[in-house]
Amino acid sequence: MLKNRENLVMKIIIYVVCIFLAILSIIPFWLMIVNATRSTTEIQQHAISLIPSGYMMNNLKILLGKSFNPAVGFMNSLIISIGATALAVYFSSLTAYAQVAYNWKLRNAFFSFIMVVMMIPAQVTMIGFYQMVYKIHMTNNLAMLIFPAIASPSMVFFMRQYLQPTLSMEIVQSARIDGAKEFMIFNRIVLPIMKPAIATQAIFSFVASWNNLFTPLVLLTDQKRYTMPIMVSLLKGDIYKTEYGSVYMGLTLTVLPLIIVYLLLSKYIIAGVALGGVKG
Amino acid sequence: MKSKKPGYDRYAKYGYIFSIPFVIAFLLFSLYPTVYTAVIGFTDLKGLGMTDIHFLTDDLFRNFKTVLTNPSFQGAFKNTVVIWLSNFIPQMLLALLLAAWFTDKRSKVKGQGTFKVLLYMPNIITAATIAILFSGFFGYPMGPVNDFLVRFGFVDKPVELLRNKTVARSVVIFIQTWMWYGSTMITLISGILGISPEIFESAEVDGANRVQTFFYITLPNVKTILLFTLVTSLIGGLNMFDIPKLFQNGGPDNATLTTSLFIYNQAFSGSYMYNRAAAASMVMFVIIAILAAMMFFVMRDKDEAQLRKQIKQQQKEYRMRMKSGKENA
Numbered sequence: 074m075l076k077n078r079e080n081l082v083m084k085i086i087i088y089v090v091c092i093f094l095a096i097l098s099i100i101p102f103w104l105m106i107v108n109a110t111r112s113t114t115e116i117q118q119h120a121i122s123l124i125p126s127g128y129m130m131n132n133l134k135i136l137l138g139k140s141f142n143p144a145v146g147f148m149n150s151l152i153i154s155i156g157a158t159a160l161a162v163y164f165s166s167l168t169a170y171a172q173v174a175y176n177w178k179l180r181n182a183f184f185s186f187i188m189v190v191m192m193i194p195a196q197v198t199m200i201g202f203y204q205m206v207y208k209i210h211m212t213n214n215l216a217m218l219i220f221p222a223i224a225s226p227s228m229v230f231f232m233r234q235y236l237q238p239t240l241s242m243e244i245v246q247s248a249r250i251d252g253a254k255e256f257m258i259f260n261r262i263v264l265p266i267m268k269p270a271i272a273t274q275a276i277f278s279f280v281a282s283w284n285n286l287f288t289p290l291v292l293l294t295d296q297k298r299y300t301m302p303i304m305v306s307l308l309k310g311d312i313y314k315t316e317y318g319s320v321y322m323g324l325t326l327t328v329l330p331l332i333i334v335y336l337l338l339s340k341y342i343i344a345g346v347a348l349g350g351v352k353g
Numbered sequence: 354m355k356s357k358k359p360g361y362d363r364y365a366k367y368g369y370i371f372s373i374p375f376v377i378a379f380l381l382f383s384l385y386p387t388v389y390t391a392v393i394g395f396t397d398l399k400g401l402g403m404t405d406i407h408f409l410t411d412d413l414f415r416n417f418k419t420v421l422t423n424p425s426f427q428g429a430f431k432n433t434v435v436i437w438l439s440n441f442i443p444q445m446l447l448a449l450l451l452a453a454w455f456t457d458k459r460s461k462v463k464g465q466g467t468f469k470v471l472l473y474m475p476n477i478i479t480a481a482t483i484a485i486l487f488s489g490f491f492g493y494p495m496g497p498v499n500d501f502l503v504r505f506g507f508v509d510k511p512v513e514l515l516r517n518k519t520v521a522r523s524v525v526i527f528i529q530t531w532m533w534y535g536s537t538m539i540t541l542i543s544g545i546l547g548i549s550p551e552i553f554e555s556a557e558v559d560g561a562n563r564v565q566t567f568f569y570i571t572l573p574n575v576k577t578i579l580l581f582t583l584v585t586s587l588i589g590g591l592n593m594f595d596i597p598k599l600f601q602n603g604g605p606d607n608a609t610l611t612t613s614l615f616i617y618n619q620a621f622s623g624s625y626m627y628n629r630a631a632a633a634s635m636v637m638f639v640i641i642a643i644l645a646a647m648m649f650f651v652m653r654d655k656d657e658a659q660l661r662k663q664i665k666q667q668q669k670e671y672r673m674r675m676k677s678g679k680e681n682a
Contacts, residue, residue, distance in 0.1 A: 080459065083563075087454050087462055094451075095471040097531065102478075104497055105486055120492070120500040168375040177368030190383070192584070192645030196592045196613055197638040200620055200631040201389030202382070208404050223378035255367045284479040286595045287613070291621055302481040306599055309485050320489060327482050335477045339470045346473065346536055347543035 102328060108321040116317040128318055136319040136326075143326045145297060146304035153215055153289075153300060154282040157222035161278045162271045164223045169232035170263050173240055184233070191226040196287055203291050213295040218288060228274050231348070235270035236263075273345035276338060283331075301327055387638070393631035401625045416632035426633060428607055429615040436522065436597075436611065437590030440529035445582070447530075448537035453567050455538075456545045458553070469542075473535035480532070484599035487528055491515050518608035521601050525609050528596055537582055544578035545571055577651065584648040588641055612637055 103123065108116055112128040137143075171177075172184055195202070203212075211217050240263065248258045264271075286302040293299060299307075307313075308323045335342065395413050396406040409415050420426050451472070455465050462468070475483065490497045491514050499511040514520050548571070556566050572579075594613040597603055603610035603618070612633065620630035 084460060084462075087460060091451070091454075091462070091468050091472075095468060098471045098474050098535075101483075101486060101490070104490070108497075117495045119504075120495050120497040121504075164374050164378070167371050171368045171371035175364055175368030175371075176362070177365045180368055183372060189645060190379070192588055192648055193383075193387075193638070193641060194588060194592045195383075196594065196616075197634045197641060198383065198386040198390050199616070200393055200627055200634055201386035201391075203620070204393065204398075204404060204627065205386055205389060207402075221378060221382035224375050224383060226379075229375065255364065259371070280477055284481070284595075286479075286481045286598070287617075291617070302479050302595075305479065305481045305485060309488070309599055317489070317492075317495075320485070324482050324486050324489075328478055331478055332474070335474060336470070339473075342477070343466075343469050343473060343539060346539040 102332065105321050105328070106325050108318065109325040111318055111321075113315065113317045113319075116321075120317075129322070132316075132318040132322040135316055136313075136322050139313065140296065140310075141304060141307050141313075141323050142296075142299075143301075143304060143323070146299055146301040146327075147330075149215065149298055150283055150301040153218045154279045156215075156219035157282045158275050158278040160219065161222040161225040161228055162275050165225050165228035165232050165274070166236075166264060166267050166271065167259060168229045169236050170240075170259055172229075172233045173236045174242065174245060174263075187226045187229050191230055195221075199287065199291055202288075206292060212292050213298045215298065217292055218282075218285075218300075222278070222282070225278070228278065231274060232267065232270055236267060239266060273341055273348060276342055277345060280331075390631045390634050390638075393627055394635050396628050398627045398631075399625055399629075403625075403627070416628045417636070420629055420632045420636065425607065425610070426612070426615055429610045429612045432522070432607075432609065433591060433593060433611045433613075436526055436529065436593065436609070437587065440526045440533070441583075441586055441590065444530045444534040444537055444586075445579075447534045448541055451534075451538045452541035452545055453563075453571060455542055456571075457563065459563070469535070469539060473539060475532045476536050478532075480595035481599050483528060483532065484596045487524060488515070488600050491520075491524060515601055516605055518605055521605055522608050525596055525600055528600070529590075529593070533586070537586070540578060540582060541575060544575040548574045580651055581648070584644055588644060591637060591641060 104121065107122055107125050108120070109132060110129040111122065111126040112131065115122075115126055115128070168187075172180060206212050206214075206217050244262060245258055248262055249255075253261070284302060285300075286306070289300045289303055290306070293303065305324065305327050308320045313320050313323075393406060394416050396408055398404075398406050412418070454460055455462055455468075491499075493499065493513040493515070494511040498514065499508075502508045503511060515524075552570055552574075553566065556570050561569070592613050593611045594617065597609045597611045597614050598617070601609055603614050616630045616633045616637075618624075619626045619633065
């Protein structure tokens with residue numbers, strides 16, 4: 074009897090805490106979306122409201138009348154994120170395949186090297202990177218935000234961990250007997266095998282690239298090249314100082330696509346986090 | 354590992370060929386900038402648009418000395434560590450607690466999937482957006498937080514909350530915790546689910562309660578994952594930039610200035626002191642490299658190292674036997 078009661082109390086505590094945390098996850102975004110539909114006067118009177126108002130279009134008009142251009146930011150971010158993700162997953166898979174399928178002299182040394190450089194963040198090498206890009210006049214060139222993704226050490230690591238138990242060399246051998254070239258075998262046989270790993274890694278690479286502020290902020294000075302996070306940072310500027318509704322509107326525009334994609338793909342994302350923490 | 358059989362190594366070259374793109378990209382975009390940053394640290398490079406480097410002649414380490422004795426950098430380093438520590442500890446405790454609850458067979462928490470999705474959600478949202486959103490929430494004279502405080506009678510009139518150093522720093526700590534505990538929780542859950550269920554069963558048979566099970570079985574078995582989380586979080590924490598930059602731009606009075614933000618400000622906002630920023634970067638680089646090396650030694654696949662050793666041993670024996678065989682013949 075006592076045990077049951079104890080269990081019940083425990084259960085209640087667990088649910089209360091979990092529901093509280095769930096609300097804590099939702100409420101900031103809820104407030105943001107609601108305030109995006111309210112006029113600045115309404116927000117000034119009472120900044121907390123859970124019920125939407127009718128000033129959405131008005132806020133949008135004020136927002137777009139100034140330097141904030143979500144369409145441009147969206148397109149640039151899309152180009153960078155898709156480009157970087159495609160390069161990262163393809164070349165990381167290739168590098169991982171070289172690790173798993175072939176027996177070469179420097180293989181283990183190369184893998185140790187990958188594990189060591191995996192942890193080095195781009196931030197600490199930014200001064201040299203900026204100077205290099207500046208010298209070849211490539212600041213404001215989105216390619217400089219895309220091509221570095223070819224070398225993604227942590228992704229190589231996870232791709233290798235996935236491929237090692239999955240790849241059967243018999244399939245590769247029989248393809249060789251059928252006369253397939255090594256590069257063909259990778260493209261036609263190995264890449265399809267890696268699909269699940271590619272899917273999860275692609276999501277994380279895309280999100281990381283989409284949310285990246287530091288590198289674009291350093292390299293991009295041309296407004297037409299701004300990415301979404303830089304566009305967002307404009308909302309902090311003086312021109313929007315008194316336009317509360319529009320600022321919330323701008324923030325909402327940047328968050329909404331992410332929330333929708335997240336809710337659609339959450340199953341894979343949660344599974345991906347469980348596979349190996351991608352931390353920032 | 355040379356093989357004498359012809360054709361055995363015919364494919365080995367593809368190992369090198371397929372690694373070439375990675376190596377080239379790494380050399381160009383990672384190694385070269387790293388070396389270049391280090392070099393700039395020893396030069397007098399400053400000023401917008403300057404690229405010519407001249408090594409310091411009077412004192413080669415002047416930039417490093419200036420940075421290390423700069424109160425602003427020291428403060429930034431202290432802030433970074435304080436903010437990281439005070440978000441990591443609650444984040445870890447909360448994640449451990451939730452992971453223990455969610456994996457406990459006796460509690461059978463329903464709706465776990467939904468909870469995981471919601472608790473992880475802040476992590477996926479652009480940090481830049483979240484920083485500006487929270488700076489709006491704490492707005493003066495009328496932000497949601499002030500509205501709440503006035504409405505429920507905590508204060509008589511709106512307070513300029515973010516003028517207060519402790520408040521500003523606490524908000525940054527809160528945001529960091531709020532954004533990351535879900536991720537840590539999911540990593541820990543997968544670690545706990547990887548523990549053999551038999552261990553838990555026998556613990557239950559032996560009459561261990563929830564608390565005992567957690568401390569004597571769960572915790573020791575996820576040690577490696579805890580360490581992995583610790584180091585990745587520490588490295589991430591040492592590079593904290595987006596939130597402090599867009600929340601209060603390091604303010605008030607440098608209370609939320611982090612080392613990354615210090616480096617950015619030195620190099621790209623106003624002063625263009627590339628040399629000093631490079632020196633500061635290298636200080637951080639060394640700290641992170643040491644941490645990464647520690648990580649490497651813990652994370653390296655122990656079983657695999659063992660296996661490799663065995664293979665080498667066998668090959669040696671094989672060669673020895675071949676040799677002696679030849680001699681005998």
